[in-house]
Amino acid sequence: xxxxxxxxxxxxxxxxxxxxxxxxxxxxxxxxxxxxxxxxxxxxxxxxxxxxxxxxxxxxxxxxxxxxxxxxxxxxxxxxxxxxxxxxxxxxxxxxxxxxxxxxxxxxxxxxxxxxxxxxxxxxxxxxxxxxxxxxxxxxxxxxxxxxxxxxxxxxxxxxxxxxxxxxxxxxxxxxxxxxxxxxxxxxxxxxxxxxxxxxxxxxxxxxxxxxxxxxxxxxxxxxxxxxxxxxxxxxxxxxxxxxxxxxxxxxxxxxxxxxxxxxxxxxxxxxxxxxxxxxxxxxxxxxxxxxxxxxxxxxxxxxxxxxxxxxxxxxxxxxxxxxxxxxxxxxxxxxxxxxxxxxxxxxxxxxxxxxxxxxxxxxxxxxxxxxxxxxxxxxxxxxxxxxxxxxxxx
Numbered sequence: 001x002x003x004x005x006x007x008x009x010x011x012x013x014x015x016x017x018x019x020x021x022x023x024x025x026x027x028x029x030x031x032x033x034x035x036x037x038x039x040x041x042x043x044x045x046x047x048x049x050x051x052x053x054x055x056x057x058x059x060x061x062x063x064x065x066x067x068x069x070x071x072x073x074x075x076x077x078x079x080x081x082x083x084x085x086x087x088x089x090x091x092x093x094x095x096x097x098x099x100x101x102x103x104x105x106x107x108x109x110x111x112x113x114x115x116x117x118x119x120x121x122x123x124x125x126x127x128x129x130x131x132x133x134x135x136x137x138x139x140x141x142x143x144x145x146x147x148x149x150x151x152x153x154x155x156x157x158x159x160x161x162x163x164x165x166x167x168x169x170x171x172x173x174x175x176x177x178x179x180x181x182x183x184x185x186x187x188x189x190x191x192x193x194x195x196x197x198x199x200x201x202x203x204x205x206x207x208x209x210x211x212x213x214x215x216x217x218x219x220x221x222x223x224x225x226x227x228x229x230x231x232x233x234x235x236x237x238x239x240x241x242x243x244x245x246x247x248x249x250x251x252x253x254x255x256x257x258x259x260x261x262x263x264x265x266x267x268x269x270x271x272x273x274x275x276x277x278x279x280x281x282x283x284x285x286x287x288x289x290x291x292x293x294x295x296x297x298x299x300x301x302x303x304x305x306x307x308x309x310x311x312x313x314x315x316x317x318x319x320x321x322x323x324x325x326x327x328x329x330x331x332x333x334x335x336x337x338x339x340x341x342x343x344x345x346x347x348x349x350x351x352x353x354x355x356x357x358x359x360x361x362x363x364x365x366x367x368x369x370x371x372x373x374x375x376x377x378x379x380x381x382x383x384x385x386x387x388x389x390x391x392x393x394x395x
């Protein structure tokens with residue numbers, strides 16, 4: 001019987017976190033095996049940011065991450081920062097730009113980021129095995145890994161880097177969570193994050209004909225709010241403002257939407273009542289919002305008097321409708337459309353400095369597999385780089 005191939009570190013999952021962990025450990029002189037069940041490394045990197053990869057955010061502070069323990073991510077984010085990753089990008093001569101709100105994108109293609117990570121792995125002689133599915137993992141003195149495509153492997157350290165449940169068509173599975181439970185590590189509640197929200201009833205009737213139309217908005221849930229674009233879809237709402245707030249929303253809760261952020265609508269309408277008293281309300285509102293949106297509101301029951309006839313009570317109702325629009329989503333679009341998975345391997349089980357299991361020496365978990373989820377805009381990539389680097393320094 002052939003002896004298992006032996007390594008210092010075996011990493012399962014060649015996404016952003018796994019690649020960063022592999023190159024970091026290998027460049028410390030560790031013999032690293034990187035196993036990936038898909039056909040290519042960095043598959044999600046390639047599709048991110050419309051193919052240009054929003055690879056980090058200049059403002060990647062810990063308070064912009066969600067976790068049952070909001071302090072857990074601080075150590076990793078401070079040990080390997082967005083500035084460190086930007087320096088790596090610049091070392092490889094990859095041109096980039098800031099799009100908005102600190103979001104950094106490649107000028108060219110996301111393929112440049114994957115090529116950079118693979119080049120760094122090659123420099124450390126990482127053994128990358130694609131299309132290698134792991135069917136069993138056990139631990140004696142060392143970790144033993146079984147793969148039908150590659151046979152058996154052994155390693156001193158094992159890193160779980162297979163991500164979460166989002167975008168199953170890209171090959172997402174619950175592998176990391178199953179392995180964590182096998183080794184008696186707790187997994188927190190899992191749900192889709194950064195995900196479009198569905199509408200029902202009157203809300204859906206308004207939104208369906210407006211599918212594809214975007215507008216500036218503030219979306220609020222409880223004390224948290226985001227001002228970015230919102231987008232009508234044929235099933236509800238999407239767009240950055242909605243994706244952001246979706247991570248804080250729970251079933252049954254109401255969102256408050258402000259479709260005219262920064263504008264004192266009541267004061268403006270009272271002014272127009274004096275200065276443009278012969279204009280219809282829809283004419284005035286169409287100067288502030290997309291015309292299709294205004295017509296849909298009127299068809300949905302919003303009055304359309306001449307401005308001269310507009311009462312203070314009507315102005316208050318219009319302000320409520322557009323500035324304090326109460327929307328109770330009927331649900332989310334699920335993992336198929338979610339950019340991330342909220343929840344994951346409980347941070348109480350891991351060292352915040354190294355990502356190593358407190359119960360199982362040599363077992364690490366990184367990236368989206370862990371209960372740390374960032375905002376939209378490069379934050380989740382930065383968590384992948386930071387957590388991967390920390391594990392790579394220790395494994």
